[in-house]
Amino acid sequence: MTTITSIAPANATGKTHTRTHRAPRRQRLLRWLFVAPALAYMALFFGYPLVNNIVMSFQRYTPKTYFTGEAPFNGLDNWRAVFANELFTDAVWHTMLFTVGSLLGQFTIGLALAVFFSRRFRLSGMVRAVLLLPWLVPMVVSAVVWRRILDQEHGMLNTVLHAVGLVPADGVPWLSSPSVALLSAVLVNIWIGIPFNMVILYGGLQEIPRDVYEAAALDGSGPWRTFRSITLPMLRPVITVVLVLGFMSTVKILDLILALTSGGPADSTQTLGTVTYQLSFLQLDFGQGAVVGNVLILISAVFAVLYLRANRADFGKGK
Amino acid sequence: MSVPANRPTRSARLRSAWNTTAALLILAVLLFPVYWMLNTALQPESSIAATQWFPTAPSLKNFDTAISTQGGSLLTSLGVALGAVVVCLALAAPAAYGLAQFGLRGGQGIVFTTLITQMVPGIVIANAMYSAYAELGLVNSYLGLILADASLGLPFAIVLLRAFMVSIPTEVVEAAMVDGANRFTAFVRIVLPMSRNSLITAGLFTFLFAWSDFIFALTLNTTDDVKPITLGIYQFVGAHVSDWGAVMATAVLSAVPAAVLLVVAQKYIAAGITGGSVK
Numbered sequence: 001m002t003t004i005t006s007i008a009p010a011n012a013t014g015k016t017h018t019r020t021h022r023a024p025r026r027q028r029l030l031r032w033l034f035v036a037p038a039l040a041y042m043a044l045f046f047g048y049p050l051v052n053n054i055v056m057s058f059q060r061y062t063p064k065t066y067f068t069g070e071a072p073f074n075g076l077d078n079w080r081a082v083f084a085n086e087l088f089t090d091a092v093w094h095t096m097l098f099t100v101g102s103l104l105g106q107f108t109i110g111l112a113l114a115v116f117f118s119r120r121f122r123l124s125g126m127v128r129a130v131l132l133l134p135w136l137v138p139m140v141v142s143a144v145v146w147r148r149i150l151d152q153e154h155g156m157l158n159t160v161l162h163a164v165g166l167v168p169a170d171g172v173p174w175l176s177s178p179s180v181a182l183l184s185a186v187l188v189n190i191w192i193g194i195p196f197n198m199v200i201l202y203g204g205l206q207e208i209p210r211d212v213y214e215a216a217a218l219d220g221s222g223p224w225r226t227f228r229s230i231t232l233p234m235l236r237p238v239i240t241v242v243l244v245l246g247f248m249s250t251v252k253i254l255d256l257i258l259a260l261t262s263g264g265p266a267d268s269t270q271t272l273g274t275v276t277y278q279l280s281f282l283q284l285d286f287g288q289g290a291v292v293g294n295v296l297i298l299i300s301a302v303f304a305v306l307y308l309r310a311n312r313a314d315f316g317k318g319k
Numbered sequence: 320m321s322v323p324a325n326r327p328t329r330s331a332r333l334r335s336a337w338n339t340t341a342a343l344l345i346l347a348v349l350l351f352p353v354y355w356m357l358n359t360a361l362q363p364e365s366s367i368a369a370t371q372w373f374p375t376a377p378s379l380k381n382f383d384t385a386i387s388t389q390g391g392s393l394l395t396s397l398g399v400a401l402g403a404v405v406v407c408l409a410l411a412a413p414a415a416y417g418l419a420q421f422g423l424r425g426g427q428g429i430v431f432t433t434l435i436t437q438m439v440p441g442i443v444i445a446n447a448m449y450s451a452y453a454e455l456g457l458v459n460s461y462l463g464l465i466l467a468d469a470s471l472g473l474p475f476a477i478v479l480l481r482a483f484m485v486s487i488p489t490e491v492v493e494a495a496m497v498d499g500a501n502r503f504t505a506f507v508r509i510v511l512p513m514s515r516n517s518l519i520t521a522g523l524f525t526f527l528f529a530w531s532d533f534i535f536a537l538t539l540n541t542t543d544d545v546k547p548i549t550l551g552i553y554q555f556v557g558a559h560v561s562d563w564g565a566v567m568a569t570a571v572l573s574a575v576p577a578a579v580l581l582v583v584a585q586k587y588i589a590a591g592i593t594g595g596s597v598k
Contacts, residue, residue, distance in 0.1 A: 030502060031421045038414030038477060039429065045470040046436040049447035056447065066453065113345065121338035127346050129585050133353060136577035136588075138531035140549045141570045144556050145356045148563055156355060156370065194349065196592070203593045252440035255533035259553055276442045281538050286446060293443040304438045308431070 050297070056290035063284045071287070078287040087267060087275060088292065095271040098186055099250045105190035106246060107239075110197025115227070117198070118205045128202070135195035143259035146188045150174035178268035181261050185269050189256060197242055204238030205231070244307040248300055272296045356574070359567040360385075370563075381568035389569045392551030395461075396530055396573070399547055402465035403529035404522045407472045411521060415480030416510055420489065430481065437474045444470065445538040452539055459544045467535040472525025479524075479591070483517040484510065520587040523580060530576055548573045 060074040082088050117128050134142060149156050151174075158171030174184045208231065216226045232239075254273035257263060263270040263278065270278075272292055280289025360381050361374035386393075418426050448467065449458070457463030487510060495505040511518065536550040546554075552569050559566060580588060 027502075031417060031423065034413040034417035034421070034506070035423065035429065038410040038473065041410050041470075041473065042433070042436055045444060045448070045467070045473075046439050048451070049444040050439065052447040052451075053443055056450075116338075116345075117342070119338050121335040121342070123339050123342060127342045129581065129589070130346060131349055132588065132592075133350065133574075133577060133581060136527060136581060137353075137574045138533070138549050138577075140531075140533045140553055141573050142352070144552055144566060144570055145352050147556065148359060148567065149352060149355055154370070154563075191349070191352070199589075199592050248438050252442065254442055255549070258533075258537075259556070273440065273442050276446060277534075277538070280446050280449070286450070289446050293440070293446050296440050297443055300438045300440065304435055307438070308434065 053290045053293050053297070056286055057294055059287050061284065061286040061288075065286075066284075074287070078285075078291045082279075082288050082291040087270060090267060091270045091272050091275045091292075092295075094182055094269060095251060095273075097182060098189070098253070098269075098271055099247060101183075101186040102189040102193060102250050103243060103246050105186065106193035106197045107243060109190065109194050110242075111201050113194065113198045114201035114205055115231070117202055128198070131198065132195045134192055139192065139253075139255045140259045142192055143188065143256045146184075146191075147175065147260055150184055150188075152176055175261055176265055178266040181265055181268045185257055185260055188260060189250065189253065192256070193246060193250070197246065200242045200245075201235065201238060204235050207238075208234045241307070244303055247303050248307070251299055251303075252296060272299075353574075356567050356570050359563055360571045363564050381564040382572070384562070384565040385568035385572055388565070389548060389551045389555065389572070392546050392548040393572060395545060396547040396549070399461060399464050399468060399545075400526045400529040400576075402461070403468035403472065404525045406465060406469040407476050407525045408518060408522055410469070411473055411476035411480055412511065412514070412518065413506065415477050416484050416506055418477070419481045419484035420487065420492070430478070433474045433477050441471075441532075441534040442538075445534055449538060457539070459540050459542050461545055463539055464535060464545055464547070467539055468529035468532050469525070471528035471532060472521065475524060475528075476521035479521050480514060480517050483514055487513055516587070516590070519584070520591045523584055523587050524591045527577065527580065530573075 056071075057078055058073050058075065059071040060077065061071050065071045113131075117124055148154075152158060152171050155171070155174065157174065158167060161167040162169060162171060173180060175181050212230055212234070213226065216230055221229070252273050253271065254277055257269050257271060257274050258277070261269045263274045272295060276289050276292040276296065278289075279292060280286045355370070358372075358374055359370050361377040361379075362371055363378045363380040417423060418430055423429075444467070452458045452463055455463075457466070491513070492502075492505050492509055495509050496502065500508065530547075531549065532547065533549040533553070536545075536547045537553070540546065540550070548569070552566070552573060555569060556566050
């Protein structure tokens with residue numbers, strides 16, 4: 001929001017470059033009309049929530065607030081309450097496990113598939129395209145399908161695992177045991193994230209010049225050595241982007257978990273996203289919900305900086 | 320006996336065949352949940368006990384149930400997603416053009432800010448917007464949900480369209496303006512048709528984002544007046560968890576846009592994933 005307000009006056013008085021030095025003020029103003037609606041919208045839908053969320057975290061919201069409209073300021077009360085809440089501490093821990101576990105799985109499998117599909121063979125392109133489906137389907141829908149597959153009694157996963165003798169007849173309580181549920185959520189999220197990792201990493205692999213590999217082959221470098229000494233280092237910028245984007249989309253996940261476990265059993269799959277939802281929209285304490293939201297933003301902001309540094313080369317381009 | 324030079328050798332063909340087999344195996348494993356969704360949807364009896372491996376006696380009964388209970392939600396999703404596409408492109412296309420071609424002061428800062436907005440968690444937006452929506456009477460309204468869902472695609476659309484429009488030569492637009500068109504008509508008649516492909520890509524992704532939206536659907540609606548399919552299936556699975564066949568039929572129907580776009584608009588989907596920092 002600060003960017004927007006500081007730009008307009010600077011432009012009105014400043015000189016314009018390119019071939020527009022004859023352009024009258026009116027025309028320069030007209031040019032801003034192209035950008036203004038989008039800026040206003042972004043100020044409303046991104047700027048306002050960011051600011052309001054900070055303000056709300058110092059206000060006392062009760063269900064009554066929605067009749068009276070009164071939300072008195074209460075200092076650090078919300079922050080203290082949230083940080084003293086064991087559910088919050090647990091959610092931080094779960095969010096970390098969920099995010100790191102998901103990223104590790106998505107990235108490793110995605111990279112392996114990207115390398116595999118870089119070989120030339122029939123149907124390669126077609127199969128790669130179809131593999132995108134899990135990523136394009138709404139997350140809630142995927143979660144619902146997995147809920148059926150992971151069902152302890154009638155789920156297909158336990159049936160198969162039991163048939164090959166890996167689990168006893170009563171099966172693994174994938175979603176109903178507090179000690180396994182978070183792992184199940186991670187597994188489902190890995191499944192959802194594989195296509196995205198695969199496609200981006202595949203694109204990165206295509207950018208590596210062929211002759212580098214030919215040179216390595218001439219030097220007698222084996223496949224594993226080539227992968228470690230050439231592929232990985234040359235893929236590094238793409239890897240950073242994939243991991244940072246993956247982090248930012250995973251850390252805030254809410255729909256997958258709500259539809260899969262609703263945060264249960266025994267709060268074992270509560271994350272920062274689900275706790276924000278629960279505090280604000282179920283307990284109607286928007287002040288405390290805002291606190292957790294702010295923590296979530298703070299974590300994202302750290303990675304946003306990483307992302308922008310990784311993207312710097314790209315960002316400088318254009319007019 | 321010599322092998323023609325331009326034909327792959329026998330061992331190369333064999334290797335290709337092995338790789339194709341491995342690829343199909345990977346596909347089968349990774350797409351198994353999709354198969355299971357279809358398979359369960361086609362078996363009306365699957366509610367009672369374990370699902371059969373194959374729909375030996377396929378029936379569309381579950382789809383009847385799904386459409387009669389969730390058909391309205393599917394239409395709601397369609398309307399809201401199309402509305403979000405219109406809002407998003409109407410805002411993004413001129414903005415991207417301005418940022419790409421006008422050399423506006425602070426333009427870089429705006430692109431930078433746009434990139435950052437993609438990182439704001441949806442639940443944070445919902446948390447702060449709810450009270451504003453309540454005051455403006457936008458809770459439980461199509462307009463409210465369309466406006467919120469448009470935010471899911473806008474940063475992506477601006478970044479993607481700008482990246483394309485940077486490459487449009489200024490002379491093309493100037494020529495049109497010499498002929499008497501003003502900047503806006505030149506934009507509509509010249510720039511938009513030239514940007515057709517990237518507009519389609521941005522529109523497709525905005526549609527998919529809005530169709531997949533759950534957070535805004537869940538938080539910005541307190542009644543069932545505006546219920547997109549994501550919210551529909553969430554409530555459906557909560558209430559009818561024993562009728563898995565019908566739940567899976569609903570799941571199939573809500574996955575249809577993704578599947579159709581993957582087949583029909585493959586080119587644009589690929590361009591969207593590689594061309595922008597998606598999701």
